Amino acid sequence: MVFHFKTIICALVCLFTITCFSVSEGNQKGFFESEMAILRSIQTKQGPMIEITIGDLICTTPHLTIKRKQKPVSTVIPVKGKIEIKQGKASYSAAMFEIALRE
Template sequence: MGRKNLKANHELERSHVMFLSKETFYLVLILAGLILFSSSENNQAAKPQVDPTQVILRSIQTADGPQLEIRIGHLVCKTDQLTYQRKQGPEFTVQPVGGKVQVKSERQCISSAQVKFSLPWLTGER
């Protein structure tokens, strides 16, 4: 009878150890998942999100000479010059000059490394 109890106790201890090791394994797996998920969220937060309502104009140098780069969201276009007019206002000419973006109208001339516009403002929605 003593051997049976000893064997039963040994099996009980072994199953208890297996239960603890499974429990530990699942706990480690869950923690690893949480750490991985949280670090991928931090990486996404560190990357700037692209604003589809913002127009960014920059001067870039290409093989064809200076170009105006136009970014709207993920859309990127290049041209040597562009003209825009907002509602009934003055007409503006935008072109790359000396590594900067030059915005010129009859009354003023502005140069900057890059120029940002709100697309709703530019199209007259605001």
């Protein structure tokens, strides 16, 4: 139960951080120098996880859902040491993804 609670809290913190900085308008500079989120797969005692790096902030979660304005929902999961992003019928897989926090 404790593992699930920690995972959920970590995922919420990551999603809150990504959401806060992705919705800011062009006239506001983000808090982090880097406006890119780096996603990569890591192996932990709990199993494969997604490591999310934004500037100095690093957190992990077993899965992630990305929702942007006017775009379909994307699901991110670690698969065989790689990150897999599924968006509708499309599926993308790579060792690492960089995702812009702003569009």
